[in-house]
Amino acid sequence: MPNDAVLKLEGKDYSLPTIVGSEGEKAIDVRNLRAQTGFITYDDGFANTGSCLSDITFIDGDAGILRYRGYPIEQLAEQSSFVEVAYLIINGHLPNPTQRRRFGDLLREHSPVHSDMAHLFEGFPIGSHPMAILSALLNSLGCYYPHLATNRPQEDLANFEEAAAIAISKVRTIAAMSYRKSRGLPYIFPKRSLPYCENFLHMMFSMPYEDYVPTPEVASALNLFLLLHADHEQNCSTSTVRMVASSGANLFASTAAGVCALWGPLHGGANMAVIEMLASIHAEGDDGSKFIENAKSGKGGNRLMGFGHRVYRNYDPRAKIIKASFDKALASLGIKDDPLLAIARRLEEAALKDDYFVSRKLYPNVDFYSGLIMRAIGIPQNMFTVMFAIGRMPGWIAHWKEVASNPKNKIYRPRQVYVGPTKRDFVPLEKRG
Numbered sequence: 001m002p003n004d005a006v007l008k009l010e011g012k013d014y015s016l017p018t019i020v021g022s023e024g025e026k027a028i029d030v031r032n033l034r035a036q037t038g039f040i041t042y043d044d045g046f047a048n049t050g051s052c053l054s055d056i057t058f059i060d061g062d063a064g065i066l067r068y069r070g071y072p073i074e075q076l077a078e079q080s081s082f083v084e085v086a087y088l089i090i091n092g093h094l095p096n097p098t099q100r101r102r103f104g105d106l107l108r109e110h111s112p113v114h115s116d117m118a119h120l121f122e123g124f125p126i127g128s129h130p131m132a133i134l135s136a137l138l139n140s141l142g143c144y145y146p147h148l149a150t151n152r153p154q155e156d157l158a159n160f161e162e163a164a165a166i167a168i169s170k171v172r173t174i175a176a177m178s179y180r181k182s183r184g185l186p187y188i189f190p191k192r193s194l195p196y197c198e199n200f201l202h203m204m205f206s207m208p209y210e211d212y213v214p215t216p217e218v219a220s221a222l223n224l225f226l227l228l229h230a231d232h233e234q235n236c237s238t239s240t241v242r243m244v245a246s247s248g249a250n251l252f253a254s255t256a257a258g259v260c261a262l263w264g265p266l267h268g269g270a271n272m273a274v275i276e277m278l279a280s281i282h283a284e285g286d287d288g289s290k291f292i293e294n295a296k297s298g299k300g301g302n303r304l305m306g307f308g309h310r311v312y313r314n315y316d317p318r319a320k321i322i323k324a325s326f327d328k329a330l331a332s333l334g335i336k337d338d339p340l341l342a343i344a345r346r347l348e349e350a351a352l353k354d355d356y357f358v359s360r361k362l363y364p365n366v367d368f369y370s371g372l373i374m375r376a377i378g379i380p381q382n383m384f385t386v387m388f389a390i391g392r393m394p395g396w397i398a399h400w401k402e403v404a405s406n407p408k409n410k411i412y413r414p415r416q417v418y419v420g421p422t423k424r425d426f427v428p429l430e431k432r433g
């Protein structure tokens with residue numbers, strides 16, 4: 001074929017087909033490479049490996065482009081809402097008014113958790129990390145809804161609409177309950193009358209004797225945060241969801257695994273790590289310059305958290321949107337002089353002029369400002385990554401569905417290049433020195 005790649009190996013030529021995606025992304029199809037040549041590819045961290053064909057999200061990291069189902073993130077951030085975007089990501093099209101109403105009704109119907117579930121929270125010690133609780137309780141949903149978690153993809157797909165609504169709605173209820181548990185506060189029941197974000201804030205911050213009513217600006221800042229996190233193609237947690245799904249595991253088990261993968265500081269934990277970094281810079285009386293020098297030298301394992309991205313070699317478009325909405329949100333919250341914000345702005349300005357960061361194409365990612373937004377709207381620090389998980393749920397669900405409904409699905413099973421000891425004989429314990 002004229003566009004095939006030609007690979008020369010041990011004196012022989014092999015022809016490898018190429019694939020071009022709908023946005024012109026090019027790939028060499030190596031699916032038959034091992035059978036043809038005996039070789040496998042080696043790609044530590046999968047930076048050059050396409051693990052699937054997907055029609056959910058498009059990213060051009062060099063140009064700083066992000067689109068959900070073809071729609072630019074800027075347009076969605078400006079004109080849509082998290083719930084509408086969740087529908088879009090899961091179903092592939094924007095809902096018409098009837099579909100939108102039905103989706104909202106399903107989310108409302110599924111917002112409370114089974115009363116037995118409250119007992120699960122009691123088993124966790126005070127101070128348990130809410131990500132651990134979230135992952136465990138999401139997985140347990142399969143026990144409360146066994147007909148939605150058969151681990152037979154065709155059967156699970158038949159009830160997909162209900163399972164997806166349960167996951168999106170309950171992730172928020174479980175998150176709020178884990179916060180209340182960590183503070184020793186009574187659980188607050190969801191209210192049917194409230195929209196998605198307002199209901200979450202109600203479950204987080206209301207008291208039995210007084211309702212918490214967020215300002216429209218706070219609710220819209222949360223809405224924007226969730227919408228911007230709704231999907232991001234084959235990142236660490238989504239790849240984890242797909243990997244678990246590829247074995248035929250149900251939606252709840254697969255997304256619970258996604259929560260675990262998201263937890264780490266190099267992924268979803270970065271928003272929390274950014275605030276910790278800013279607070280420690282502030283506590284040390286540094287203006288940020290000492291920290292930048294340490295981050296450049298790698299001293300003490302420091303990195304400039306919230307900077308750099310595996311895919312974006314340009315400004316993360318989500319960071320641009322958050323930054324642009326930031327001043328409005330802070331003004332509406334009456335926050336004028338946040339010392340951590342001042343440090344963040346200085347760090348960003350300094351890094352964007354510094355050859356170390358410029359030459360490595362390290363720009364602010366979404367987490368650089370998202371932690372500050374969360375902090376401003378009163379979300380406690382150990383809940384930041386949980387907030388990310390609530391936002392990412394629609395993406396995980398859409399990817400689970402893509403895997404489960406692929407008639408040619410193969411279990412994810414990478415190979416390795418073994419570099420350990422060659423064959424050796426067992427030595428009995430008494431003869432070992």
Ligand code: ACO
Pocket residue numbers: 265266267268270295296302303304305306307308309310311360362365366367
């Ligand atoms: N601060 C200082 N140096 C950095 C940073 C950083 N934040 N990020 C990368 N570098 C340097 C590396 O030390 C390396 O330098 P070298 O070439 O001299 O060895 C070079 O840039 C390339 O770094 P890699 O780790 O190879 O880049 P990779 O693409 O694997 O990592 C990652 C991307 C994990 C996001 C990284 O940039 C990082 O650790 N950033 C901070 C954590 C963070 O903000 N994570 C959130 C990611 S976005 C998200 O999950 C929503």
